[in-house]
Amino acid sequence: xxxxxxxxxxxxxxxxxxxxxxxxxxxxxxxxxxxxxxxxxxxxxxxxxxxxxxxxxxxxxxxxxxxxxxxxxxxxxxxxxxxxxxxxxxxxxxxxxxxxxxxxxxxxxxxxxxxxxxxxxxxxxxxxxxxxxxxxxxxxxxxxxxxxxxxxxxxxxxxxxxxxxxxxxxxxxxxxxxxxxxxxxxxxxxxxxxxxxxxxxxxxxxxxxxxxxxxxxxxxxxxxxxxxxxxxxxx
Amino acid sequence: xxxxxxxxxxxxxxxxxxxxxxxxxxxxxxxxxxxxxxxxxxxxxxxxxxxxxxxxxxxxxxxxxxxxxxxxxxxxxxxxxxxxxxxxxxxxxxxxxxxxxxxxxxxxxxxxxxxxxxxxxxxxxxxxxxxxxxxxxxxxxxxxxxxxxxxxxxxxxxxxxxxxxxxxxxxxxxxxxxxxxxxxxxxxxxxxxxxxxxxxxxxxxxxxxxxxxxxxxxxxxxxxxxxxxxxxxxxxxxxxxxxxxxxxxxxxxxxxxxxxxxxxxxxxxx
Numbered sequence: 001x002x003x004x005x006x007x008x009x010x011x012x013x014x015x016x017x018x019x020x021x022x023x024x025x026x027x028x029x030x031x032x033x034x035x036x037x038x039x040x041x042x043x044x045x046x047x048x049x050x051x052x053x054x055x056x057x058x059x060x061x062x063x064x065x066x067x068x069x070x071x072x073x074x075x076x077x078x079x080x081x082x083x084x085x086x087x088x089x090x091x092x093x094x095x096x097x098x099x100x101x102x103x104x105x106x107x108x109x110x111x112x113x114x115x116x117x118x119x120x121x122x123x124x125x126x127x128x129x130x131x132x133x134x135x136x137x138x139x140x141x142x143x144x145x146x147x148x149x150x151x152x153x154x155x156x157x158x159x160x161x162x163x164x165x166x167x168x169x170x171x172x173x174x175x176x177x178x179x180x181x182x183x184x185x186x187x188x189x190x191x192x193x194x195x196x197x198x199x200x201x202x203x204x205x206x207x208x209x210x211x212x213x214x215x216x217x218x219x220x221x222x223x224x225x226x227x228x229x230x231x232x233x234x235x
Numbered sequence: 236x237x238x239x240x241x242x243x244x245x246x247x248x249x250x251x252x253x254x255x256x257x258x259x260x261x262x263x264x265x266x267x268x269x270x271x272x273x274x275x276x277x278x279x280x281x282x283x284x285x286x287x288x289x290x291x292x293x294x295x296x297x298x299x300x301x302x303x304x305x306x307x308x309x310x311x312x313x314x315x316x317x318x319x320x321x322x323x324x325x326x327x328x329x330x331x332x333x334x335x336x337x338x339x340x341x342x343x344x345x346x347x348x349x350x351x352x353x354x355x356x357x358x359x360x361x362x363x364x365x366x367x368x369x370x371x372x373x374x375x376x377x378x379x380x381x382x383x384x385x386x387x388x389x390x391x392x393x394x395x396x397x398x399x400x401x402x403x404x405x406x407x408x409x410x411x412x413x414x415x416x417x418x419x420x421x422x423x424x425x426x427x428x429x430x431x432x433x434x435x436x437x438x439x440x441x442x443x444x445x446x447x448x449x450x451x452x453x454x455x456x457x458x459x460x461x462x463x464x465x466x467x468x469x470x471x472x473x474x475x476x477x478x479x480x481x482x483x484x485x486x487x488x489x490x491x492x493x494x495x496x497x498x499x500x501x502x503x504x505x
Binding site: 063066093094095108110119122123124126169 | 283284285363366367370371372374375376377378379380381382386
């Protein structure tokens with residue numbers, strides 16, 4: 001799969017949400033690339049699962065999609081824009097249109113769960129509170145989260161935090177969700193339930209997903225393409 | 236002979252390297268504050284409501300919640316200064332007024348308030364930012380298209396500066412009031428409250444107001460600037476956060492003293 005050239009027909013290119021052309025990440029400590037060059041394209045409704053053992057470069061591979069990974073080589077096109085050509089301001093603007101969920105979840109410790117969930121919507125769009133409440137309730141329902149109003153962050157367990165981080169990224173309705181190890185630290189049963197909810201979300205909204213995981217078996221149970229990261233050859 | 240010459244050369248090189256490092260550090264903090272001020276002044280109209288919420292919370296924590304403790308310290312300072320003044324300058328209300336202006340309004344008010352805010356809020360700010368960095372929260376903000384500088388740093392800079400001005404005014408009010416009361420209790424003086432306030436007002440000049448602003452608003456920016464810088468540049472481990480907090484506190488106190496001495500020197504030269 002790594003060597004498969006991306007589909008370059010005009011029609012396909014027009015609907016591409018994300019495209020990697022021979023992308024890899026160079027790190028100083030290795031004096032070479034972290035993984036073999038990646039090439040793929042993602043269209044609306046697609047799901048691509050990148051798998052690799054720990055510390056092989058899954059997270060850097062995903063961060064390259066939004067221009068947040070130093071040392072990225074190759075060409076990354078996200079939502080029609082060449083990421084390496086964007087100014088810092090334009091990069092922030094691009095990131096607002098992509099739902100990126102880091103492996104840690106990245107929930108803010110000084111906000112309660114509801115404020116975390118609605119942060120992006122309040123920050124980027126400044127939509128009226130009633131609309132925020134309506135959309136938050138809908139997303140909570142879709143992802144099986146209960147009422148989060150007034151709940152402190154500390155009251156959420158590991159699985160809930162993962163789901164709230166995903167819900168936060170999904171609330172502004174981006175066309176592409178990038179999920180870094182969303183089932184990290186979850187047992188198989190809980191992870192299966194998470195993937196089930198994500199599959200339902202994808203089916204209902206045709207949202208494209210780029211996922212990195214060390215457990216591709218669970219991630220691929222509900223469909224999607226598989227792209228194992230290969231170690232780079234010696235420089 | 237060579238070894239005799241080597242020692243001063245090594246010492247000079249070490250001192251020089253340290254000076255260059257400090258110059259670079261000051262430049263970074265000044266850039267951070269300058270950029271923050273630019274965003275505050277020219278970009279305030281565009282400040283998002285979420286960021287304004289962070290600013291309000293910062294003022295609430297730094298100023299409003301600090302009032303009881305600050306009031307207690309101010310009362311002690313005001314009473315102590317008045318007791319000393321009455322003991323050594325008894326019978327000279329003009330001198331007592333002058334001393335209060337000199338000691339409380341010009342020096343102790345801004346300085347002690349800044350100390351309180353460094354200990355109470357500056358350290359908390361470093362720890363909060365450091366933990367956010369360790370927990371990947373700052374990166375997560377950036378990856379979600381939220382500018383961490385706009386969301387985290389700008390409201391803290393402005394919140395701390397405004398809070399320091401407000402809390403210092405409160406400190407001086409309490410200290411002067413306590414001074415007046417303790418003076419009346421300790422010594423049977425014929426000067427009433429209105430006369431005392433008039434006495435104080437006559438001792439104040441526009442330079443005092445300028446110096447007060449210089450000794451509160453700008454140190455507020457410095458304290459928050461140093462706290463944000465140290466917190467956001469803390470190492471990636473949990474154990475790096477306390478070290479960053481210590482560094483931030485020590486550097487904020489040093490910056491405060493240097494700034495206060497510089498402003499006082501300019502005030503007396505003016």
